[in-house]
Amino acid sequence: MENIAPSHLEQRLMSHLQTLYPNFDASELARTCLTTFNLDPKTESPRPHRNLWDQSDIMLITYADTLRSENEAPLETLQKFVKNKLADSISAVHLLPFFPYSSDDGFSVMDYTTVNPSAGRWQHISDIAKDFKVMGDLVINHCSSRSMWFENYKAGVDPGAKFFYEADPNADLSAVVRPRTSPLLREVQTKNGQKHVWCTFSHDQVDLNFENPDVLLEFLRIIRLYLEKGIRWFRLDAVAFLWKIPGTPSINLPQTHEMIRLLRLMIEHYAPDSVIITETNIPNQENLTYFGNANEAHLIYNFSLPPLLINSLITGDCTHLKQWLMSMPPAQQGTxxxxxxxxxxxxxxxxxxxxxxxxxxxxxxxxxxxxxxRLSSRTTPQGEAKPYEINISLWNALAGSVQQGPDQWQFARFMCAAGVMMALEGVPAFYIHSFFGTENDNERLDNTGQFRSINRHIWQMDDLEHALNTPTHHQKVFQGICRLTQIRRAQTAFHPNATQYVLHMGDSLFAFWRQSLDRRQSLFAVYNMTDQPQNFNLSELNLIATDDWTDLVTEQVYEDHLANVTLMPYQFVWLANKKGKIKLSQPK
Incomplete structure (x- = not known):
């Protein structure tokens, strides 16, 4: 029988599989992967270093059931809202886990293949995907202890019999990096006796064992289903913890990066317009490694931005924000x-x-x-409790300053934060509550006992519509954010990969320059990070003398390139030599 040489795709896939599964036949496993994923081995590779985004891309982050109407599936309510109210402001919707779950507001997944009936149906998600890019969560590190897989694990039957990572409770696990304070191992009685399963996050979230290739194959089936339903952007949740080796920190291991490369290879060959985003809430230098050589994540979360930006706005000092931004490498094309x-x-x-x-x-x-x-903690390898995250709504986080406490500048400070995020290199993502200026939900926190509930408010649509149609801060925030998003989406200098250069204008003014890929549009973003008026001279910006310069925010034209400019507390300017034309959809 004639031997057929493996295709280029098969060869690349085999290389990843040999690294991850040295005790398995990589050739046979590669064929199984391709069959499982319904992928032709002869599929041509997409062109590398393609930017699958531009300045018009802005993401909305939301739960499937954040907006609720009587007698309507929440996903249908959401679909109507984003189509009717946000079509000019966003291009993508990140739907947080919409599956049946047992805890953690969706991140303890019981069944990856079905939509939680209380949220809606797959058709609702496909409907959203007709008008927007949709990002789905691939909760890949763990699943619910109440899932069928875990029940099968305890019974010793497939699928699930060997799906979960077991560890010896007497092994030295002191080096393991933890995001929580709960015990790492959970004792479980199974058909094969007492076992101890690995639980990075909680005892209801049991870590999957990717050393078993059957787990990989199961997730390839899940990913293929998402692709078939219209999902094209994939958020790899908690992926840094994916691979475990006792005696090591069991975070950011080489095998984890190898797995991301494998998943990207499969996904982008199935759908070349697909995007992978890694969710790795870790120190900045470690986070940057998930770009790989432009062959892992297309996008990585800028996790240092929220604490540094909020810190700058409440202290009035942008030193650390500026130093961090100066140290960030420009992303390669295609990332x-x-x-x-x-x-x-x-x-x-x-x-x-x-x-x-x-x-x-x-x-x-x-x-x-x-x-x-509220403050959540984690346990260090030395057993010490360390601050892990602050749980608070963004509206409340920007209520005042360190020196004065709550003040009259909350709205201006809030808009300044949004203005910084939208102007930086990258794709901006708004949590849905940032569109509304939603306050801390202390009642929900009291009901659940979970700190994160404080920023997971559920809006009844009647209440939201009333808030957006009457003179409230919710209306003011919504109108202000929508206007800024529409301005941003028209400026080529705000392309996620456009040139960015940090300017030195002291500790009170945060400033940087952006230039479009074709070098036609230059834009200077200057922000007053304090609660006092701040002055600067346009000569500090090196404006091109032959161009007219306009502040896109106020539409003020600066004919005098040596003029002094006064920024009121938290005011900012987007000074551009060319104005992109804002295109709005028809009123609905």
Whole structure:
């Protein structure tokens, strides 16, 4: 029988599989992977270093059931809202886990293949995907202890019999990096006796064992289903913890990076317009490694941005924010950053390691507590409890300053934060509550006992519509954010990969220059990070003398290139030599 040489795709796949599964036949396993994924081995590779985004891309982060109407599936309510109210402001919707779950607001997945009936159906997600890019969560590190897989694990039957990572309770696990304070191992009675399973996050979230290739094959089936339903962007949740080796930190291991490369290979050959985003809430230098050589994540979360930006706005000093931004490498073509200030989780504090001093971190934490925030901790390998994240709504986080406490500048400070995020290199992502200026939900926190619930408010649509149609801060925030997003989406200098250069204008003014890929549009973003008026001279910006310069925010034209400019507390300017034309959809 004639031997057929493996295709280029098969060869690349086999290389990854040989590294991950040295005791298995890589050739046979590669064929099984391709068959499972319904992928032709002869599929041509997509062109590398393609930017699958531009300045019009802005993401909305939301739970499937954040917006609720009577007698309507929440996903249908969400679909109507984003189509009717946000079509001019966003291009993508990140749907947080919408599956049946047992805890952690969706991140303890019981069944990856079905939509939680209380949220809606797959058709609702496909409907959203007709008008927007949809990002789905691949909760890949762990699943629910109430899942069928875990029940099968305890019974010793497939699928699931060997799906979970077991460890010897007498092994030295002191080096393992933890994001929580709960015990790492959970004792479980199974058909084969007492076992101890690995639980990075909680005892209801049992870690999967990717040393078993059957787990990989199961996730390839899941990914293929998502692709078939219209999902094209994939958020790899908690992926840094994916591979475990007792005696090591069991975070950011080489096998984890290899697995991401394998998944990207499969996904982008199935759908060349697909995007992988790694969720790795870890120190900045470690986070950057998930770009690989432009062959792992297309986007990585800019986890250092939220704590540093909030810290700058409440202290009035942008020194650390500026130093961090100067140290960030420009992303290669085909990769970029995902910029965010708020999300369904809290403000991560690990990304401040090496960036803020202990005293500065304590000041930030105490100020957030003063504004109603709560503090979650993690356990270090030495058994010490360390601050992990601050749980607070963004609106409350920016209520005032370290020196004065709550003040009259909350709205201006909030808009300044949004203005910074939207102008930076990368794709901006707004948590849905940032569109509304939603406050701390202390009632929900009291009901659940979970700190993260404080920033996971559920809006009844009647209440939201009333808030957006009457003179409230919710209306003011919504109108202000929508206007800024529409301005941003028209400027080529805001392309996620456009040139960025940090300017030195003191500790009170945060400033940087952006230039479009074709070099036609230059844009200077200058922000007053304080509660006092600040002055600067346009001569500090090196404006091109032959061009007219306009502040896109106020539409003021600056004919005098040596003029003094006064920025009121938290005011900012986007000075551009050319104005992109804002295109709005028809009113609905």
């Amino acid at each position: 970029t950053y995902l910029n965010f200030i708020a999300s369904h989780d809290g403000i991560g504090l690990r990304p401040t390691e090496g960036l803020l001093t202990e005293w500065e971190l304590d000041t930030l934490i105490n100020t957030m507590k003063r504004f109603g925030g």
